[in-house]
Amino acid sequence: MNTGIGGTPATGEWQIACRVEDLADGACAQFSLSDTPGFVLLHGDLACAYINRCPHLGIELNWMPNRFKEADGHFIQCATHGALFTPDRGDCIAGPCQGDALTALETRQQDGYIWVRFTPD
Numbered sequence: 001m002n003t004g005i006g007g008t009p010a011t012g013e014w015q016i017a018c019r020v021e022d023l024a025d026g027a028c029a030q031f032s033l034s035d036t037p038g039f040v041l042l043h044g045d046l047a048c049a050y051i052n053r054c055p056h057l058g059i060e061l062n063w064m065p066n067r068f069k070e071a072d073g074h075f076i077q078c079a080t081h082g083a084l085f086t087p088d089r090g091d092c093i094a095g096p097c098q099g100d101a102l103t104a105l106e107t108r109q110q111d112g113y114i115w116v117r118f119t120p121d
């Protein structure tokens with residue numbers, strides 16, 4: 001295991017999250033970063049990845065595999081209490097954790113894959 005304190009992934013190691021084509025048509029993809037669950041989506045051409053942990057209760061956001069968006073597909077939504085997060089920054093704009101944010105991961109695209117790594121502020 002390569003996990004930091006409190007379930008935060010170790011820093012600095014790039015890891016493949018998914019294929020770029022897995023994110024077609026607004027899809028999201030789950031992955032595990034050093035045993036920490038994460039997910040990634042495309043916002044335009046920008047790959048945005050987050051640790052799969054709602055800032056409200058610290059639990060995973062989704063109930064269904066790879067399902068992280070609300071019905072209109074614009075925002076990330078927590079399945080438990082419905083908090084909404086912006087796809088490009090992970091800012092909570094509505095719900096019990098409004099003003100808080102998801103933990104973002106650094107991303108890059110290379111050779112048809114999305115790579116992610118954890119780099120704390």
Ligand code: FES
Nearest residue numbers: 054056078081083
């Ligand atoms: S656990 Fe996500 S909004 Fe409550």
